[in-house]
Amino acid sequence: MHDLLTIGELSARSGAAPSALRYYERLGLIRSVRTSGNQRRYQRAELRRVAFIRISAQVGIPLGEIQAALAELPDARTPTKADWERVSRRWRDRLDEHIARLERVRDRLTGCIGCGCLSLDDCPLRNPNDVLADDGAGPRRLVSAE
Numbered sequence: 001m002h003d004l005l006t007i008g009e010l011s012a013r014s015g016a017a018p019s020a021l022r023y024y025e026r027l028g029l030i031r032s033v034r035t036s037g038n039q040r041r042y043q044r045a046e047l048r049r050v051a052f053i054r055i056s057a058q059v060g061i062p063l064g065e066i067q068a069a070l071a072e073l074p075d076a077r078t079p080t081k082a083d084w085e086r087v088s089r090r091w092r093d094r095l096d097e098h099i100a101r102l103e104r105v106r107d108r109l110t111g112c113i114g115c116g117c118l119s120l121d122d123c124p125l126r127n128p129n130d131v132l133a134d135d136g137a138g139p140r141r142l143v144s145a146e
């Protein structure tokens with residue numbers, strides 16, 4: 001197993017397109033070294049950074065926050081389990097919130113979700129005259145913490 005990965009190898013193993021990897025690198029989220037021919041090579045530990053970036057983005061964490069979290073990892077050595085725990089801890093509340101939202105979607109999607117359409121039989125009971133519009137935009141029964 002090679003210690004240093006080409007961008008193609010990093011892409012194949014991480015599932016991120018080479019263009020995405022170059023973009024992450026431009027943002028300073030991942031780092032490479034250059035060969036004498038100016039080709040990128042990545043430490044294998046960068047795979048974990050890419051996975052962290054992609055998973056965080058999938059649960060709706062903005063790139064700026066991911067960038068701030070990764071900036072807390074040590075530069076001079078491969079991050080340890082403790083380093084990753086420290087960085088990941090801040091996502092716990094976000095993930096709990098995300099899970100709760102998904103559970104609301106799962107449990108309520110077939111009933112009135114308070115979107116303002118008033119098209120279902122139970123809308124006049126649960127959202128008469130679209131009173132939930134006063135709470136803000138979107139399907140209020142899904143986005144609020146009811």
Ligand code: FES
Pocket residue numbers: 111112113114115116117118119120122123127
């Ligand atoms: S489902 Fe749209 S307001 Fe009830």
